[in-house]
Amino acid sequence: RKEVEQDPGPFNVPEGATVAFNCTYSNSASQSFFWYRQDCRKEPKLLMSVYSSGNEDGRFTAQLNRASQYISLLIRDSKLSDSATYLCVVAASGGSYIPTFGRGTSLIVHP
Amino acid sequence: EPEVTQTPSHQVTQMGQEVILRCVPISNHLYFYWYRQILGQKVEFLVSFYNNEISEKSEIFDDQFSVERPDGSNFTLKIRSTKLEDSAMYFCASRQGTSYEQYFGPGTRLTVT
Numbered sequence: 001r002k003e004v005e006q007d008p009g010p011f012n013v014p015e016g017a018t019v020a021f022n023c024t025y026s027n028s029a030s031q032s033f034f035w036y037r038q039d040c041r042k043e044p045k046l047l048m049s050v051y052s053s054g055n056e057d058g059r060f061t062a063q064l065n066r067a068s069q070y071i072s073l074l075i076r077d078s079k080l081s082d083s084a085t086y087l088c089v090v091a092a093s094g095g096s097y098i099p100t101f102g103r104g105t106s107l108i109v110h111p
Numbered sequence: 112e113p114e115v116t117q118t119p120s121h122q123v124t125q126m127g128q129e130v131i132l133r134c135v136p137i138s139n140h141l142y143f144y145w146y147r148q149i150l151g152q153k154v155e156f157l158v159s160f161y162n163n164e165i166s167e168k169s170e171i172f173d174d175q176f177s178v179e180r181p182d183g184s185n186f187t188l189k190i191r192s193t194k195l196e197d198s199a200m201y202f203c204a205s206r207q208g209t210s211y212e213q214y215f216g217p218g219t220r221l222t223v224t
Contacts, residue, residue: 032211034211034212038154041200041220042217042218043202043215043216043217043218044154044202044215045215046212046213046214049211049212087153087154091211097159097166097167097211098156098159098167098169099144099156099213100156101153101154101155101156102153103152103153104153
């Protein structure tokens, strides 16, 4: 069973659209959740942490649903520069902190 | 803004050779990590390092791998006898002790021929 699953996409959307990605995780002991973005052949860059109460950063909103073991990322008013792969990262905190990455969801924003 | 740096950006080596990948984590960070990403695949955890010792390692991190913090700034990953399947991007990351947010370096592309 895959530990962190994401729809690989690609999600192909026009500028200005709202797009949402989901990510499911299998380890119920997971405590830390993040979204990273990765441009082609570049390093992952932290987009935002995901908190239990949900959090928003400008056009980006992240939600956590512990009962169903998924996290989501909503991007409003998509820009061309949002085109990238979005990586879901999950880790159990405390004594054994091993971040597990999803394979990523590809987003293409077109004019 | 402080950032993680890695050298070299690209390393080409022959099978069986030893390589050392270098990283300079962000200066006030306490936890250091190495990851690899084979082309087209997901980022995979290799090892974490804290207080001058390995705190966690994955199944990938076998006896051919080692890590070291030789001085107060560098963090290195050594691959003793490279194999073709070691070809990948290797990312270093670091984080403060108070947060689990990790910051990645630009990576070293290792090509084993």
